[in-house]
Amino acid sequence: MVVMEDEEEEEEEENDDDDPDKKTYAVYLNHVAETPKHSIVCLICFLEKGKMKQIRKSSVEDHCRSLHNTPGIKCEKTGCMVRAKYRGDIGKHKKYCHDLKTGWWKKLRRHDGA
Ligand SMILES: [Zn+2]
Numbered sequence: 001m002v003v004m005e006d007e008e009e010e011e012e013e014e015n016d017d018d019d020p021d022k023k024t025y026a027v028y029l030n031h032v033a034e035t036p037k038h039s040i041v042c043l044i045c046f047l048e049k050g051k052m053k054q055i056r057k058s059s060v061e062d063h064c065r066s067l068h069n070t071p072g073i074k075c076e077k078t079g080c081m082v083r084a085k086y087r088g089d090i091g092k093h094k095k096y097c098h099d100l101k102t103g104w105w106k107k108l109r110r111h112d113g114a
């Protein structure tokens, strides 16, 4: 028997695991983890086209200029060559790629058998 409840309970607790950005970056970081040290995965290609485009660290800026028509905004972290189109993307990149514990994304990895 179904009881219709009319109570309006507002659940506004933030559940971080439902954060769509977190899933997005988990996918991204799984690929980054498999990328050779001298290369990165272009964040702009990934966010805009869903493509995992590996680029040599030395040519990230050239890639952004020629493919994305912008030099991009470089991550401020020393040694990190990732560039994004928007400052907000860099903010998320820093949160997920640098602030969180390395390997957090593995927990979110889906078993897709690939
Ligand atoms: Zn790109």
Ligand SMILES: [Zn+2]
Residues within 6 Å of the ligand: 075, 076, 077, 080, 081, 082, 093, 094, 097, 098
């Ligand atoms: Zn970075």
